[in-house]
Amino acid sequence: MKEINDIALVAQVAVFHNKRAFGQLVEKYQSPVRRFLLNLTSGDVELSNDLSQETFIKAYSNITSFKNLSGFSTWLFRIAYNVFYDYLRSRKDTSSLDDVVLQPQSSEPDAAMKLDVHNAMRLLTPNERTCVSLHLMEDLPIDKIAQITGMPEGTIKSHISRGKAKLSTYLKNNGYGR
Amino acid sequence: MADKDNDIVLQFLKEQKQDIPDNGFSSRVMRNLPDRKTHRLVVLGRMWSCVCIFAALLFICSDYGHTLIVSALDNIMCQFKITELKINTTHLIYAMGAAYLAMLGGLFNWLYTKILRA
Numbered sequence: 001m002k003e004i005n006d007i008a009l010v011a012q013v014a015v016f017h018n019k020r021a022f023g024q025l026v027e028k029y030q031s032p033v034r035r036f037l038l039n040l041t042s043g044d045v046e047l048s049n050d051l052s053q054e055t056f057i058k059a060y061s062n063i064t065s066f067k068n069l070s071g072f073s074t075w076l077f078r079i080a081y082n083v084f085y086d087y088l089r090s091r092k093d094t095s096s097l098d099d100v101v102l103q104p105q106s107s108e109p110d111a112a113m114k115l116d117v118h119n120a121m122r123l124l125t126p127n128e129r130t131c132v133s134l135h136l137m138e139d140l141p142i143d144k145i146a147q148i149t150g151m152p153e154g155t156i157k158s159h160i161s162r163g164k165a166k167l168s169t170y171l172k173n174n175g176y177g178r
Numbered sequence: 179m180a181d182k183d184n185d186i187v188l189q190f191l192k193e194q195k196q197d198i199p200d201n202g203f204s205s206r207v208m209r210n211l212p213d214r215k216t217h218r219l220v221v222l223g224r225m226w227s228c229v230c231i232f233a234a235l236l237f238i239c240s241d242y243g244h245t246l247i248v249s250a251l252d253n254i255m256c257q258f259k260i261t262e263l264k265i266n267t268t269h270l271i272y273a274m275g276a277a278y279l280a281m282l283g284g285l286f287n288w289l290y291t292k293i294l295r296a
Contacts, residue, residue: 019211026204031197038198049203056207117194136191168183171190 006072014063022063026056029073032138033080039133040084040126043118051087055080070147077138078148081130088126120170128163131156136164223286230283237276246273 006028012021033055037048058079059066066075117137121129130149134140135156146153237243246269 019208022211023204023208026207027200030200030203030207034198034203035195052203053207053210057210057212060211117191120190132191136188137195164184164187167187167190171186172183176186176190 007068010063010066010068010072013060014066022060025059025072029076030056032073033076036077036133036138037080037084039117039121039137040129042122042129043116047087051083052080055083058083070144074140074144074147077134077140081148085126120167123166123170124163125159127151128159128166131159132163132167135160220290224290227283227286227290230279230286234276234280234283237272242269243273243276246270 006025009021009025012018013025030052034048034052037051037055038045041048041051055076059076062079066072121132124132127149131145131151134145134148135142140148142153142156145151145156149156151159238247250270250273
């Protein structure tokens with residue numbers, strides 16, 4: 001039902017250029033997309049909002065290329081993932097993407113001290129962060145993550161497993177769960 | 179042990195997962211949406227520029243094109259003595275047409291980048 005509603009809205013945008021219908025899609029998916037990009041940028045609110053906005057603008061501009069092979073949300077996450085990696089490439093063209101470290105710019109003075117998800121996510125590589133965010137926070141199955149990232153399912157499982165191990169060590173070292 | 183570690187991570191991420199309030203984000207996106215009709219014009223413009231450049235290249239690579247352009251340039255260099263030109267007028271018109279098309283192509287490309295960068 002959820003997907004049918006999305007498809008009806010997408011059809012209205014694609015055929016009748018109905019901006020109001022697209023507005024409904026933005027309102028519906030702004031939270032998961034922003035949360036996903038907030039995790040990828042290690043809690044940089046300003047950057048994640050800019051990337052989210054770019055994601056929705058790209059989705060709107062290319063809505064006619066949506067073929068409904070994997071659902072609108074998967075398509076949207078794929079755009080968000082590409083937008084984030086384009087941003088990383090623009091920052092650092094030569095080195096490996098896994099080496100790029102994002103410095104969070106939180107407005108909260110005590111944010112660095114807090115045991116929050118962004119501090120924990122900073123320990124992961126971008127690929128691990130992507131897979132952990134999509135699987136454990138957005139509850140997406142492995143096959144959908146493979147469609148979003150273009151990685152083989154085995155690689156995704158490895159990233160999730162390594163990510164979980166790093167997070168578990170971090171949490172235990174900080175006294176979480178005692 | 180591994181299961182316990184897994185549970186700790188899952189519990190932590192579950193606690194941290196929260197909906198992000200809109201706070202005007204959606205309306206900001208809607209304000210910045212491009213006009214899709216303009217976007218379509220830009221795409222058409224780009225296609226037209228490709229056609230123009232292709233036509234110009236085709237002409238230049240043809241039997242007459244290269245010779246005509248060289249002789250036309252030679253004659254231009256000879257203080258524009260048009261009356262002394264020993265070339266077919268029709269071919270000269272084709273050459274000028276090709277140059278005009280190439281210029282149009284360039285103009286569309288320039289407009290395209292201007293609109294996109296704006």
